[in-house]
Amino acid sequence: MISLLQEAVTIAAEHTESVASSVAHGETETTTGLPQLDLSTFANQIFWLVVAMVVLYWVVARIALPRIGAVLSDRQGAMTGDLMAAEEFKLKAKEAEAAYDKALADARAEANKIVAANRAEIQKELDAAIAHADAEISARSAESEKRIREIRDSADVDAREVARDVAAELVRSFGGTVDQAAVDQAMDSRMKGALQ
Amino acid sequence: MATEAHGEATGLSFHPMDQFIVRPLFGDGPVHWYTPSNVTLWLFAIILATLALLVLGTRGRGIVPTRTQSIAELAYGLVHKMVGDIAGKDGLKYFPYIMTLFMFIVFANFLGLLPMAFTVTSHIAVTGVLALAVFLTVTTIGFVKNGAHFLDLFWVRSAPLAIRPVLAAIEVISYFVRPVSHSIRLAGNMIAGHAVIKVFAGFAAIAAVAPISIIAVVGMYAFEILVAFIQAYVFTILTCVYLKDALHPSH
Numbered sequence: 482m483i484s485l486l487q488e489a490v491t492i493a494a495e496h497t498e499s500v501a502s503s504v505a506h507g508e509t510e511t512t513t514g515l516p517q518l519d520l521s522t523f524a525n526q527i528f529w530l531v532v533a534m535v536v537l538y539w540v541v542a543r544i545a546l547p548r549i550g551a552v553l554s555d556r557q558g559a560m561t562g563d564l565m566a567a568e569e570f571k572l573k574a575k576e577a578e579a580a581y582d583k584a585l586a587d588a589r590a591e592a593n594k595i596v597a598a599n600r601a602e603i604q605k606e607l608d609a610a611i612a613h614a615d616a617e618i619s620a621r622s623a624e625s626e627k628r629i630r631e632i633r634d635s636a637d638v639d640a641r642e643v644a645r646d647v648a649a650e651l652v653r654s655f656g657g658t659v660d661q662a663a664v665d666q667a668m669d670s671r672m673k674g675a676l677q
Numbered sequence: 678m679a680t681e682a683h684g685e686a687t688g689l690s691f692h693p694m695d696q697f698i699v700r701p702l703f704g705d706g707p708v709h710w711y712t713p714s715n716v717t718l719w720l721f722a723i724i725l726a727t728l729a730l731l732v733l734g735t736r737g738r739g740i741v742p743t744r745t746q747s748i749a750e751l752a753y754g755l756v757h758k759m760v761g762d763i764a765g766k767d768g769l770k771y772f773p774y775i776m777t778l779f780m781f782i783v784f785a786n787f788l789g790l791l792p793m794a795f796t797v798t799s800h801i802a803v804t805g806v807l808a809l810a811v812f813l814t815v816t817t818i819g820f821v822k823n824g825a826h827f828l829d830l831f832w833v834r835s836a837p838l839a840i841r842p843v844l845a846a847i848e849v850i851s852y853f854v855r856p857v858s859h860s861i862r863l864a865g866n867m868i869a870g871h872a873v874i875k876v877f878a879g880f881a882a883i884a885a886v887a888p889i890s891i892i893a894v895v896g897m898y899a900f901e902i903l904v905a906f907i908q909a910y911v912f913t914i915l916t917c918v919y920l921k922d923a924l925h926p927s928h
Binding site: 515516517518519521522523524525526527528529530531532533534536537538540541542544545546548549550551552553555556559 | 711732742749810
């Protein structure tokens with residue numbers, strides 16, 4: 482590219498005179514030199530360039546850049562705001578979680594309390610029922626014992642009666658006379674310890 | 678031209694430089710300073726393109742941008758960051774000026790790539806005025822902001838005292854060469870690329886080499902799209918560098 486440029490420049494330098502002459506004749510179209518070095522067009526280019534640059538500067542500096550700058554800073558602001566809001570929400574979420582945990586712990590404690598209360602009540606009822614049952618059982622067993630004792634007593638009496646009768650009958654059948662008192666006494670001494 | 682002479686011999690006609698000729702827009706008369714010419718037409722095309730992108734494209738002012746608005750914001754961000762990074766915070770005051778330059782050059786380069794278009798940035802007159810404007814503005818800013826202290830730019834304090842005058846001479850020369858290199862870099866790139874495309878296109882007249890010629894034109898065109906942006910970027914970044922020198926002249 483550089484060699485081409487150099488070539489172009491040297492060629493242009495050679496043709497400078499012809500350029501000048503052709504410019505004098507108003508024949509810019511037929512110029513054979515480098516158009517970039519055609520000094521006759523410089524005024525035109527520079528004039529329009531300056532006009533264009535002034536307009537462009539006005540457009541860029543007055544309209545475009547403030548607008549884009551505002552959009553960018555708005556976006557930055559929105560992002561910062563959103564991030565801060567997110568941080569706030571995060572904090573709120575943490576608080577909510579703490580509150581939830583606390584509520585859960587409270588509920589659990591309450592439940593435990595209720596369970597304990599119920600258990601105590603049930604225990605009380607149970608104790609009462611057991612006590613009642615014990616009382617009934619002891620009453621019944623006392624009654625049973627009484628009846629057993631009665632039955633045993635009656636059996637004892639019956640046994641004595643039978644033994645006495647048998648003894649008297651034995652004595653009689655051996656030919657003796659029955660001394661009821663002696664038989665009773667002998668019965669008693671014999672029976673002592675056997676029954677009971 | 679060499680190519681033209683060659684062309685006459687083989688029946689080919691190469692006019693790679695005709696695309697740069699400044700013509701009156703209406704009629705066929707001489708080009709006076711006020712004559713509306715093809716330069717005028719394409720300069721206003723640049724203004725319209727800038728309006729379309731930066732003003733029309735952002736008319737929604739959306740928090741969520743449209744595609745065009747995104748491009749406008751990208752351009753804004755690119756130049757704004759460039760000015761801020763290179764020239765510093767106090768350079769941001771000149772951001773609109775640099776943004777105008779960037780939009781002008783980028784659209785001039787890209788519109789110049791349209792077929793039949795005229796590339797205003799391929800003219801030394803245009804790039805020269807732009808570069809001179811940058812040079813004069815920056816020099817003025819340098820003296821207004823720093824006074825005589827601005828001359829520190831040429832007096833390299835970090836160098837040994839004996840070398841300083843030599844360095845100062847070199848620095849002064851390089852300072853005054855800036856507008857030249859600044860303008861010729863841009864115009865030269867534009868001229869060369871467009872001329873090469875035209876030369877390749879001229880070869881398409883020969884049926885045998887036409888496919889190669891067309892492929893070459895396509896490749897060159899893609900390359901020129903890259904160059905169009907890079908040269909606008911380079912011109913802008915150099916402007917920022919010069920502005921930085923003016924704002925902070927000490928080495």
